[in-house]
Amino acid sequence: MMTSCGLLTAQNKPVPLKSIEVELEVRDHVATVVSILNYKNKEDKPLEAVFIFPLPGDAAVCHFSAKIGQTQIVAEVKEKQKAREEYDDALSSGQQAFLLEESDQSPDIFSLSVGSLPPGESASIRLEYVAELAVQADDGLRFCLPAVLNPRYQPRGGLSSVGLVPYSLSFSARVSSPRPISKVESNCSLDPLQYLNTDQTQATVKLAAGHKFDRDVELLIYYKDAHQPTAVVEAGQASAEPGSLMGDPVVMVSLYPEFPQSAMSSCGEFVFLMDRSGSMSNTRIRSAKDTLLLLLKSLPKGCCFNIYSFGSRYEHIFPKSVEYSQQTMEEALNTVEQMEANLGETEILEPLKHIYNQPCIPNQPRQLFVFTDGEVRNTKEVIDLVKKNSDSHRCFSFGIGEGASSALINGMAKEGGGHAQFITGTDRMQPKVMQSLRFALQPTVVDISVTWDLPKEVSVTVLSPPITALFQGQRSLIYSQLSGQSSEAAEGCVTVKYSLAGHPSENQLHFSLRPAEDTGLTVHRLGARTLIRSLEMEEREHRGQQVGGVKEKVVHLSVQTGVSSSFTAFISVNKDNSEVIQGPLVCRNVPTPCEFLPKAKLKVSHSSEAKMISALCAHRHLPSCSQCDDHAFNTSASCHDWTLDVQLLFHLCTFSPPAAVHEHLSRDPLLQLVSLQEASGCWLLDPALATALGKTSKEVKKSKPEKVGFLWATVLALIWLHAFKMDAKDEWELLAMKAASWLRAQNAPCESECVDAGNILLGSSVKKEALGL
Incomplete structure (x- = not known):
């Protein structure tokens, strides 16, 4: 089930987008994202529209405002039902109103009812949220700006082209961390990374000019010493009540442990x-x-x-x-x-x-x-x-x-x-x-504990749920509220203990209690979001039971911190506008460029061409034909006799075939080799193996040393992997370890001779030790 996103009419059609501006502020493992999306009603009647916005699952919406013409409206958080009633009352009296609320079923989709958008009027929507950045397998932090926010639009009577899509994207990012920033990468073209200080702990980067926003914008951020624990202390809001979550400092501890190499589990x-x-x-x-x-x-x-x-x-x-x-x-x-x-x-x-x-x-x-x-x-x-x-x-x-x-x-x-x-x-x-x-396959970490050592005048309230799991490659963020007064030179200490495979471990981190300068309220809001999520789950677990005021706690915390929840919504009403809307609100079908392309047909006569186009369609997620499972195709009696709309070619010709398409047409040699491995870890000597290695059966048998026996096929497969597929080592490393273990168990005396002969046959120079023998 796909959810349409952007500014939509009630019939799920896009309102034309003029421009998108995104500013990303990354501090260590968390980010603040400010998005400004500008729209215009090009119809001659008012529209009632809904804005659908996808967010990371752990994001905390903390600001929403809108500008209609010259009128600026800033939203505030209120209990959800009260906000809905206020929105309905405002619309019925002809006032401009906006309602932003979390989806009832999924917290990563936000729905914004923007009320009446007068004819010819522009709407500028500003949404700010904070989120934890996910850690990738290579230790990079990932941010993604989804391309679903860029609906194509073409006025009636015109013909669309890629060069005329009437919107622009501005995207910039500022990164800071206690550790040096080693690099920032993207799937899109970036301007060079600009460091702001000599120790390279602060930097800025932005998209290169001319980006078409035809795919998600993905940013990957890498720090040096990625596994070193860090702590960020953020000052409270000066206007907030002391002792409240927003009034006290909040500390965020980042744990990304690197465990010593231990034996992989052989069960499970x-x-x-x-x-x-x-x-x-x-x-x-x-x-x-x-x-x-x-x-x-x-x-x-x-x-x-x-x-x-x-x-x-x-x-x-x-x-x-x-x-x-x-x-x-x-x-x-x-x-x-x-x-x-x-x-x-x-x-x-x-x-x-x-x-x-x-x-x-x-x-x-x-x-x-x-x-x-x-x-x-x-x-x-x-x-x-x-x-x-x-x-x-x-x-x-x-x-x-x-x-x-x-x-x-x-x-x-x-x-x-x-x-x-x-x-x-x-x-x-x-x-x-x-x-x-x-x-x-790593052993489970047990006996996890987190303890705090702070000056006696400072107390700590942990906002995060207890850590229940740790393993290499997993990052944990702990948010805690610090109450009380301390000197500027005061230090705190947090100690994390756990046991791995029977061996106790301890990580200790000392940090200054003095808040860092210019940190905003990112950590506070994410700490509030973490506590809100825990309370929401507690409320669901005890639904129907008499549990003391969990929902009320969530609403109070959400209103106090300005962070959205499942029980609250952002509401704003322009009460200065008392002019009653003339005429009924209409929902207008705003077409996409596809709808203006001619319906000419193109004959696809070869099955290989049809498969390529089918694979390309799947990669672009184009709509399927209602009569068949193939994307945008009408099929006749023969599967080779396919016809294709020119509107489909519009999409296909603007993108290069991805690597996955070529895999679709011919099986990857690596997968051919892998498919022949036995469950024990060995390979058998047969014609299919020779083909996967790029040799004939005669060549493989002729090169086999005497007395090698059934080891020959497995040694050849391992040599081929290490010689020609090192770029895909992450994919075959575990099965190669199983093969090496099988070879060692055979205790054969002729491994070296076998490896030498295999290198000669395959034209490689892999060392025996590299194979794990």
């Missing part, structure tokens, strides 16, 4: 839950199937596994999790290869309930991997279910594409003590998923 129950809704068609389902192949080949001996898939209904390969063996692996792979994106909508709750109702296997810790590319209607209920079962498993979640709900993906991983990953644009799913498998 691995449950994979794959989205097979209609939006997963073509390249996405192919990538998902390739990912399941890698996962199944990389599982350790002695574990158990099962694969579920879901849409409007759900399926599972085995009635219950089975022991990992050659037979069960082959049975699973045969089923996976037949999977299609044909199960309807995205309904994840029922398969989750079924999984959790299965008894856990003794001495096999359950690890749940969830893959989805969409949103669900009951995000909060799903997250609550994961939390309820957090003691019996860890949950690793993956959001595929721009439509994936960050609230769902982040919420499941957070409550399930796992890790969240997002696969967008031309990202490959496989390396991110394999990174999470490494996390899942």
Whole structure:
């Protein structure tokens, strides 16, 4: 289920966008985002419009204002029902009014009713929010500006072209951290990074001129010494009451531990839950199937596994999790290869309930991997279910594409003590998923405790819920309110203790209690958001019971801090405008450029061309034809005789084929090799292996040293991986470790001779030690 975004009429059609201005302020691991979106009603009648805005799941909306013509209106937070009534009253009396509220089902979608937009009038909407930045597998912090905010528009009677899209995007970012900034990268062209001081702890960057905003703008920020803990102390608001959350200083402690290398677990129950809704068609389902192949080949001996898939209904390969063996692996792979994106909508709750109702296997810790590319209607209920079962498993979640709900993906991983990953644009799913498998194979961290050592005149109130999970690659932020007075030179200390694989560890961080200058209120607002989310979950857990005023606490905290919640809304009314609106409000269908392109047809005569176009359509998420599963195609009796609207070519010709398209047309040699590996970790000597290595069966057999026996195929496969696929090491490293372990167990005396012969055959120079032998 995709949610349309931007300024829309009641019929879900876009109001023309003139420009977008975005300013990003990043402080260590958190960000403040200011977005200004400018629209214009080009109709001759007033419009009642709704503004839909996608946000990160943990974001805290802290400011909303609007400007209609020369009238500036600033919103304030009020209890939701009271705000709705005030909005309705204002509209009925002809006043301009705006209402911003959180979706009832998903906290990462905000709905803004902008009331009456007079004919010919411009609307400027300013939205400010704060958010925690997600940590990627390579230690980078990720910010994403979604492209769904850029609806195309063309006035009636005109013909659209890419060069005439009448809006602009201005995007700039300022980054600061206690640690030096090593680099900032993006999927879009950037101007060079500008450092603002000699120690390189502050920098600015902006988009290069001419950006078309035809895809999400992704920013990746890297710090030196990424695993070093940090603390940011933020001063309270001068106008706020001392002793209140906004009046006291708040400290944010960032923990991103790097654990010592320990033996990977050789046991566990691995449950994979794959989205097979209609939006997963073509390249996405192919990538998902390739990912399941890698996962199944990389599982350790002695574990158990099962694969579920879901849409409007759900399926599972085995009635219950089975022991990992050659037979069960082959049975699973045969089923996976037949999977299609044909199960309807995205309904994840029922398969989750079924999984959790299965008894856990003794001495096999359950690890749940969830893959989805969409949103669900009951995000909060799903997250609550994961939390309820957090003691019996860890949950690793993956959001595929721009439509994936960050609230769902982040919420499941957070409550399930796992890790969240997002696969967008031309990202490959496989390396991110394999990174999470490494996390899942790490021993569980237990006995986690956080203690504070502060001057006696200072007390601490922890705003964050207790840390329930830690593992390498996971970042934890702890927000705490500091009450009382202290000297400027005073220091605080926070100590984090935990036990990993039976070994106790301790991290201690000393920090100055003096607030940093010019920090704004980012940390305060995120601390408030964290506390609000905890209270909201408590209210849902005890719904229907007599629990003392949890909802009232949320409303009070939300109003006090100016941070949105599920029980409050932003409301603003221009009471100076008493002129009654003349005539009824109308909802106007504002067309997109596609609707103005001619309906001429193009014959696609070759199946390879058709597959390329189909893959491109899937990559661009173009609308499907109502008569078939293929994107924007009408098919005749022969699948090779396809016709294609010119409006579709408009989209296809403006984008280069992504790497995923080429994978769709010819199977990746790496995946060919991986598919031949046995569950034990070895490879068998057969013609398919020779083909994957780029050799003939005759060449492979002729180069085989005497007395090598059945080791030859596995050594060749390992050499090929290390010699020619090091750029994809993240994808094959675990299965290569399993292969090396198998070779060592054979205790063969001729490994060196075998490696030398393999290098000669493949034209490489890989050392025996590099193979783990």
